[in-house]
Amino acid sequence: MKTRVFLLVGLLVALGLAGVVSNFASAHPDGLDSVVRDGCTYDAADNKTGGTCVADRAADTQTADSPFADYGIRGIDNPYLSTGLSGVIGVLVTAGIGGGLFWLVRRRKPADSPV
Template sequence: MTSKRFFAGFLLVSLILAGVVSYYASSNPDGLEKVASDKGISAKEKNHSLKDSPFGDYGVKGIDNARLSGGLSGLIGVGVVLLVGGGLFWGVRRRGSAGADPAAEQDEKVPSETSRKA
């Protein structure tokens, strides 16, 4: 499988999970929420300061259909995380030039890779 095809498939799976499957997720409290309400921790909970933001609580404000609202917010989330994360990782990544990075030379695997490229 080519990298391009693999990456496209991986993204498609994420989009389907967030956009479609998420509608069928359990709406029960998660482990922490359950323990917090059982043991009296939740009494001190404060509302989220961005509670009324456009995508607050995994919905899109103004869309009443739960399936559409939740699914759309999931798709937007996948897109935003991909852009922010991908941008960060692309910026941080090791560039091709051999031996340019002193930190990379300390890694025993890297010199062989760079020398192979050179």
């Protein structure tokens, strides 16, 4: 029983973080993006204004047109709702896959053993 409560509380915390706190993530480039942009200059709207850098060779991934690209859900105009829902869906899918894998590989007691 304690394990189920622990897992449920953990899932609820993860859903809360994904659905609410994810909207407060910084939109500024992280460490890797900063290194890749080294040598280029950008304006306030994040448009390249000059220079040469590794980011010049960047291209969209094959999943750029997917419904969940760019940390949001295509078709939902509210960015907070879009980001929050995509986070919640991501947590639920990950928990479902992880739970399903654990269920498949769990140890089972032999049928003839006493409980």
